[in-house]
Amino acid sequence: MGPDSLQSLDAVLQGLHTLAETAEGIEDQDLRNRLTGTIVGLRAVVLTARDQILQMQERYEQQIAQLRQAGNEPRREAPLRVEWGCYQFADTEGIFCAVCFDKRGRKIRATVSGRSLVCPHCRATFPMS
Numbered sequence: 001m002g003p004d005s006l007q008s009l010d011a012v013l014q015g016l017h018t019l020a021e022t023a024e025g026i027e028d029q030d031l032r033n034r035l036t037g038t039i040v041g042l043r044a045v046v047l048t049a050r051d052q053i054l055q056m057q058e059r060y061e062q063q064i065a066q067l068r069q070a071g072n073e074p075r076r077e078a079p080l081r082v083e084w085g086c087y088q089f090a091d092t093e094g095i096f097c098a099v100c101f102d103k104r105g106r107k108i109r110a111t112v113s114g115r116s117l118v119c120p121h122c123r124a125t126f127p128m129s
Contacts, residue, residue: 009050016043085126086110086117099124 016039023035079087079101086095092107097119100108110117110126117126 005053006050009046009053012046013043013050016046084117084128097122097124098126 020036020039023032023039026032026035079096079098080090081088082098083095085098087098087101088095089107094109095117097108097110099122100106100119106121108119108121110119112118112128113125115128117128118124
């Protein structure tokens with residue numbers, strides 16, 4: 001969850017706004033009221049989800065800051081060995097992108113592409129020769 005989730009929710013809110021504007025042009029009052037009520041309900045659900053994501057992000061950032069202040073920086077598992085420039089870990093099967101792990105602490109499994117390994121996330125290439 002993060003910026004992508006918030007952008008998706010913002011796009012949904014924009015779509016609901018457009019639907020609400022369109023619903024205003026419906027002449028049948030009963031139908032217009034039902035549509036508007038549904039749109040308002042959906043908007044409330046989306047806004048609640050958006051607020052929850054923001055609160056979780058804020059709590060996460062506060063916890064990281066507290067850990068850093070206490071000198072307990074979250075530790076990443078050290079790679080067991082390096083193979084073709086990629087990392088292998090003791091608890092996980094596969095070969096992982098060293099760039100994603102070193103920069104973001106993320107274990108992204110590299111995939112074989114011809115005679116190289118390629119990270120599907122950052123597109124780093126690691127020759128297998």
